[in-house]
Amino acid sequence: MIKASGLKLRFCTNETQATRGKFVEKLQRLGFNISVNEVTAPAPAACRVLRERNLRPHLLVHDDLVPEFDQLDKANPNCVVIGDAADNFSYKNLNEAFRVLIGLENPILISLGRGRYYKETDGLKLDVGVYMKALEYACDIQAEVVGKPAKMFFQSALAEMEVEPQQAIMIGDDIVNDVGGAQQCGMRALQVRTGKYRPCDEQHPEVKADGYVNNLAEAVDIIVKQLHK
Amino acid sequence: MIKASGLKLRFCTNETQATRGKFVEKLQRLGFNISVNEVTAPAPAACRVLRERNLRPHLLVHDDLVPEFDQLDKANPNCVVIGDAADNFSYKNLNEAFRVLIGLENPILISLGRGRYYKETDGLKLDVGVYMKALEYACDIQAEVVGKPAKMFFQSALAEMEVEPQQAIMIGDDIVNDVGGAQQCGMRALQVRTGKYRPCDEQHPEVKADGYVNNLAEAVDIIVKQLHK
Numbered sequence: 288m289i290k291a292s293g294l295k296l297r298f299c300t301n302e303t304q305a306t307r308g309k310f311v312e313k314l315q316r317l318g319f320n321i322s323v324n325e326v327t328a329p330a331p332a333a334c335r336v337l338r339e340r341n342l343r344p345h346l347l348v349h350d351d352l353v354p355e356f357d358q359l360d361k362a363n364p365n366c367v368v369i370g371d372a373a374d375n376f377s378y379k380n381l382n383e384a385f386r387v388l389i390g391l392e393n394p395i396l397i398s399l400g401r402g403r404y405y406k407e408t409d410g411l412k413l414d415v416g417v418y419m420k421a422l423e424y425a426c427d428i429q430a431e432v433v434g435k436p437a438k439m440f441f442q443s444a445l446a447e448m449e450v451e452p453q454q455a456i457m458i459g460d461d462i463v464n465d466v467g468g469a470q471q472c473g474m475r476a477l478q479v480r481t482g483k484y485r486p487c488d489e490q491h492p493e494v495k496a497d498g499y500v501n502n503l504a505e506a507v508d509i510i511v512k513q514l515h516k
Numbered sequence: 517m518i519k520a521s522g523l524k525l526r527f528c529t530n531e532t533q534a535t536r537g538k539f540v541e542k543l544q545r546l547g548f549n550i551s552v553n554e555v556t557a558p559a560p561a562a563c564r565v566l567r568e569r570n571l572r573p574h575l576l577v578h579d580d581l582v583p584e585f586d587q588l589d590k591a592n593p594n595c596v597v598i599g600d601a602a603d604n605f606s607y608k609n610l611n612e613a614f615r616v617l618i619g620l621e622n623p624i625l626i627s628l629g630r631g632r633y634y635k636e637t638d639g640l641k642l643d644v645g646v647y648m649k650a651l652e653y654a655c656d657i658q659a660e661v662v663g664k665p666a667k668m669f670f671q672s673a674l675a676e677m678e679v680e681p682q683q684a685i686m687i688g689d690d691i692v693n694d695v696g697g698a699q700q701c702g703m704r705a706l707q708v709r710t711g712k713y714r715p716c717d718e719q720h721p722e723v724k725a726d727g728y729v730n731n732l733a734e735a736v737d738i739i740v741k742q743l744h745k
Contacts, residue, residue, distance in 0.1 A: 378605040378642070385633065385642055403654050404614065413607070413614055413654055420653040425632050425646045 290320065292511050295448045299327045299441070299457075301434045301464065303370035303399040303415065305351045307331065327444040329399035329434035330355035333368055335443070336433060342395065344368040345387040347380055347418075366395035369422065369430070371402075371415040381418065388426045396422055400434040402464075435461070436468025445472070456497075458506045460484045467494040477506050519549065521740050524677040528556045528670070528686075530663045530693065532599035532628040532644065534580045536560065556673040558628035558663035559584035562597055564672070565662060571624065573597040576613040576647075578604060595624035598651065598659070600631075600644040610647065617655045625651055629663040631693070664690070665697025674701070687735045689713045696723040706735050 289296050298321060302310050307326045314321050330352055337344055343360045346353060348370035356368075367384045388394040402414035419430045434440055445452055452473030459465025460482035469476040478484060478496040481503070489499065500506040518525050527550060531539050536555045543550050559581055566573055572589045575582065577599035585597070596613045617623040631643035648659045663669055674681055681702030688694025689711035698705040707713060707725040710732070718728065729735040 372607075374607050376607040376610070378601075378603050381605070381646075382640070382642055386640055389633070389640060403656075404618070411611070411615055411618060413611055413650070417650045417654045421642070421646045421650040424649040425642055427632075 289507055289510070292514055294510070294514070295450055296325060297327055297444045297448055298325055299435065299444050299459075299465075301329060301400045301402065303329050303352055303434070304349045304373065306354050309351065327440065327447065329440070330370065332440055332443055333397055333399060333433045334359060336397065336431075337366070337368070342366045342397075344397070345384060346370075347375065347384040348372050348399070349375060365391060366397060367422070368397045368399065369415060369419055370399040372418070373412070376413075376418055381421065385422060385425050388422060388428070394426050394428050396426070396428060396430040398430040398432050398434075401432050401436075435464040436471070438468065438472045441469050441472040441474065445474075456510065458500070458503065462488040462491050462494050462496065466496045470494070470497075479503055479506060518736055518739070521743055523739070523743070524679055525554060526556055526673045526677055527554055528664060528673050528688075528694075530558060530629045530631065532558050532581055532663070533578045533602065535583050538580065556669070556676065558669070559599065561669055561672055562626055562628060562662045563588060565626065565660075566595070566597070571595045571626075573626070574613060574616040575599075576604065576609055577601050577628070594620060595626060596651070597626045597628065598644060598648055599628040601647070602641070605642075605647055610650065614651060614654050617651060617657070623655050623657050625655070625657060625659040627659040627661050627663075630661050630665075664693040665700070667697065667701045670698050670701040670703065674703075685739065687729070687732065691717040691720050691723050691725065695725045699723070699726075708732055708735060 300310060307323045307328050311321055311323050311326060334356060337359055343362060343364050345364035345367045346356060347367060349372050352370055364387055367388050388396060398415060398419040401416035401419060403416050404411050404414050423430055445455060455474045457465060457469035457474050457476040458479060460479050462478060466476040466478050475497040477498045477500050478488060480499060480501050529539060536552045536557050540550055540552050540555060563585060566588055572591060572593050573585065574593035574596045575585060576596060578601050581599055593616055596617050617625060627648040628644060630645035630648060632645050633640050633643050652659055674684060684703045686694060686698035686703050686705040687708060689708050691707060695705040695707050704726040706727045706729050707717060709728060709730050
């Protein structure tokens, strides 16, 4: 419906456990009409940064994400890229990433998000942000975060659409990562009352959504109606 | 020689990969005349804290340290104790510790140190402080640190000897954890120019040792001479 209205559309995800290809397949199975080049995700955003700065990454990521970095030179690494590596977050692998960083004159840690934890069917799981903090403390450095809520992440989504922030609207369920991040970048942002949404988000001390909708369909209705006014 | 002079002696270690028993055996093999009750270590210090506050720990520690907690009730845990768990720092174990904490109304994390890393024959290894920071961030809490440089750790060593801080002198190789910690507790502190010592420690921005010695034997000589003046 968004697409039929001639509006440009972009899916912004912090998914770092799989390639965009896998992510799109999942959404297609759920009935979304979506292709890989409509997805903004941390791994390709990181690849752009790495290429621009001639960085060769040591990867501490999920096995299924590795193909996103296929095109990059990874020999003799001069930075570490950390994603939601799940079971790859072993003591051995964390030590290896640490040794790469501590061996660099100017240690660069690029993190594909700053999330604390997420829920899976078998319970809560620690997210990439937790291991980012671990390596930050170990090396006394600050990671560069690629992914929501980083301003740069939303900016690259806008750039890909060739749209100005004030012309765009973000719809998401996460008050800080979605709404806060988009607003910092100059976009308006709606929070959907589904998924991660909790009623207390509407009294969040730092972030105030530009509006609330009960679900994604309602958001689309409102936007399309505005368009035809 | 210290003992022969009638001086009271206490070995303060941040060792949390083994029981005091194992630690003492190692020092005895190196020629030190030492017994278990002359050792102040984080695990027994933590046990005292746990008993005083009726805390039942979930342990994320090295297998070899577990016997130090034998006497404690560990059913239905209401806190987490984290030590240098080495290979036990798996994603699975860290998730388990996290779930205990996040399930508590008032999450209590007790850390047996705040070290960043240490050196072993096969390279640098991440220390307990790194995983403490990870869980702190995951749960948005502050850990309570037992072990050097915590003031309370040196205070319990003094209490065990029944000695006032101004009557005591600390000899150690770590400018922050040994010298800084002891001084905060009111003790004088000598840094030995061996082990972890690096020349730049003598220009440390925050900690200034009361004196330097080239090795432990020199420190003992100076102390014994002062005594016989």
